[in-house]
Amino acid sequence: MSGSPTPIRRADWLIALALCLISTLALQLASRSQGYTRDEGYYFQAAEQHVAYLEESLAGIARGKPFTFADHRVIDRFLSYNSEHPPLMKTLFGLSWRLLHRCDCPNEAGLHPLSYPRRHVTLGLLSQGAAMRLPSHLLTGLLIAGVYLFGALCFGRRAGLVAATLTLLQPRLFFHAQLSCFDAPVAAMIFLITLAYLRLQIAPPRRPLLTGALFGGLLALGLLTKHNTFFLIPVLWLHALYVGRAKLVGFSAQTGSQRLRTLLDWALPSWMLATAVATPIFYLIGWPHLWPAPIARFQSYVGFHLHHVHYNIEYLGTNYNRPPYPWHYVPLMTAFTAPLTTLFLSVVGLLALRRYRGHAALILVGLLWPMAVIMRPGTPIFGAEKHWLPAMPFVALLAGLGCAQIASRVEESLLRRRMALLSVGLSIVVALPALVDTVRSHPYALSHYNVLAGGPAGGADLGLNRQFWGYAARGVMPTLNRVAPQGAPIYFHDAGWSLLQMSMKDGFLRRDLRDSGIEEPGVRAARLGLVIHEKHFNKYEYWHWDAFGTTRPLQVLTHEGVPIVTLYARP
Numbered sequence: 001m002s003g004s005p006t007p008i009r010r011a012d013w014l015i016a017l018a019l020c021l022i023s024t025l026a027l028q029l030a031s032r033s034q035g036y037t038r039d040e041g042y043y044f045q046a047a048e049q050h051v052a053y054l055e056e057s058l059a060g061i062a063r064g065k066p067f068t069f070a071d072h073r074v075i076d077r078f079l080s081y082n083s084e085h086p087p088l089m090k091t092l093f094g095l096s097w098r099l100l101h102r103c104d105c106p107n108e109a110g111l112h113p114l115s116y117p118r119r120h121v122t123l124g125l126l127s128q129g130a131a132m133r134l135p136s137h138l139l140t141g142l143l144i145a146g147v148y149l150f151g152a153l154c155f156g157r158r159a160g161l162v163a164a165t166l167t168l169l170q171p172r173l174f175f176h177a178q179l180s181c182f183d184a185p186v187a188a189m190i191f192l193i194t195l196a197y198l199r200l201q202i203a204p205p206r207r208p209l210l211t212g213a214l215f216g217g218l219l220a221l222g223l224l225t226k227h228n229t230f231f232l233i234p235v236l237w238l239h240a241l242y243v244g245r246a247k248l249v250g251f252s253a254q255t256g257s258q259r260l261r262t263l264l265d266w267a268l269p270s271w272m273l274a275t276a277v278a279t280p281i282f283y284l285i286g287w288p289h290l291w292p293a294p295i296a297r298f299q300s301y302v303g304f305h306l307h308h309v310h311y312n313i314e315y316l317g318t319n320y321n322r323p324p325y326p327w328h329y330v331p332l333m334t335a336f337t338a339p340l341t342t343l344f345l346s347v348v349g350l351l352a353l354r355r356y357r358g359h360a361a362l363i364l365v366g367l368l369w370p371m372a373v374i375m376r377p378g379t380p381i382f383g384a385e386k387h388w389l390p391a392m393p394f395v396a397l398l399a400g401l402g403c404a405q406i407a408s409r410v411e412e413s414l415l416r417r418r419m420a421l422l423s424v425g426l427s428i429v430v431a432l433p434a435l436v437d438t439v440r441s442h443p444y445a446l447s448h449y450n451v452l453a454g455g456p457a458g459g460a461d462l463g464l465n466r467q468f469w470g471y472a473a474r475g476v477m478p479t480l481n482r483v484a485p486q487g488a489p490i491y492f493h494d495a496g497w498s499l500l501q502m503s504m505k506d507g508f509l510r511r512d513l514r515d516s517g518i519e520e521p522g523v524r525a526a527r528l529g530l531v532i533h534e535k536h537f538n539k540y541e542y543w544h545w546d547a548f549g550t551t552r553p554l555q556v557l558t559h560e561g562v563p564i565v566t567l568y569a570r571p
Helices: 010-031 038-062 072-079 088-100 128-155 157-168 171-177 183-202 208-223 229-243 256-267 270-285 294-306 329-337 340-355 357-375 385-411 416-429 432-441 455-462 471-483 497-505 519-524 535-548
Strands: 313-315 318-320 489-491 528-532 555-559 562-569
Touching: 010 128, 010 157, 010 171, 038 072, 038 088, 038 128, 038 497, 088 128, 128 157, 128 171, 128 183, 128 385, 128 497, 157 171, 157 340, 157 385, 157 416, 157 432, 171 183, 171 385, 171 432, 183 208, 183 229, 183 357, 183 385, 208 229, 208 270, 229 357, 329 357, 329 385, 340 357, 340 385, 340 432, 357 385, 385 416, 455 562, 471 497, 471 528, 471 555, 471 562, 519 535, 528 535, 535 562
Parallel strands: 489 528
Antiparallel strands: 313 318, 528 562, 555 562
């Protein structure tokens, strides 16, 4: 193994394609038993409105009004909802849903936003939720393919295969990759942008302006996925300054005009200048909601995330709902949620990384900056490991390198011929613990912890967060369907109504059941009630005991013995 890039051959592209398809299929199949999350409910509604905007724009062309798409009344009607997030994924969710879903339109009154369900023709290939989730699966498939290509380019084919496999087989990443949310897609976009940047560093472009414009388009797609991508821009620029520092050799001996040209070529080469011009143009074109008042609406978008509402996260027995996180939150949660073999191999890879100086800095910053953003003292409390998910493919890259290093040592031993086959087997075996962890965690991966934490039960004993988003309510829906009286009011706790609407449309929950309301009045009005277990939700169980006159549950949903949802019924 050497520090020089390995050429990407046709076979590598075929392997990458196969990995993409296998990953997409695995996520699509797994997601069919995965409960919908509260945030997905918002994005389902936004997705239908985004595709309605496209339909209204096409209808305007048919009516002889080709600029309907730019009418601020049309934009505000369809795109104002959930405008605190960029449109790319919501548009893709909506297009996938519009083309692929099976629609039971006559029986879906009240379960769609705006004027949906409209009478329309679809391919009818997937349930509505599966169609909404498919773009996330495809983007994660591209991420897995990209990890393979990155690993094969830098460390060889074996390292790339192991890295790609270990990226997919991370319980938390696998969970988020199933959802119609933005966390796995933005992790994919950030990695693919970094991969494209690596190629530009290895092989400077022959047409720098065109290449820079195309890279700017890719960067804009990342920005239109989620705001995390903004942090990537200074990271890559500083890395480019670092690797291009050789251009400053002899700088002191140059004349004034020569120094200026040298500085410009070092700090902003022509392809980067083209990127700097193209990115905001593509970004604005891709977000119609900004068009009526670009500056004011962009400021509102940035302000929403700078002053984000604080959520509740339990960590080591303490409920945090105000910043900062403890400094050790990010590294310890990573150590407790990633497969142990992946972590061990990544340490081996980190020790070997010094041999690959051309790639080491990029991989290290790719791993560290997403974690550093969350570790910043002023970062709002708004979630757990999903917010540094972009770091995890780089952890897997190091693990792939670590596995390749161990395998190469085996091959260099005295029994080379026999050991060569053994080293291939080693590359397969190292993925098995991660596969077991991922399978065991499904579909309650947010309640799952690795052996270092003592498993799910150990995580609960340590006082680590059991879940969020209300997705585990799916596990008690069969009981509700079986025992709830017709039209019964149900207290659904943290499972939002939009989440429940999709569960009804896809047949997981009876459509006659209704939401009893929120907080204690909702509990008292309910015939049956859910308690979704998180530390800050303890009071809801006491409310049920008092309102229902019993402490005996109808059902306790557990993950490896850890209670995650309790269902109560009035005697």
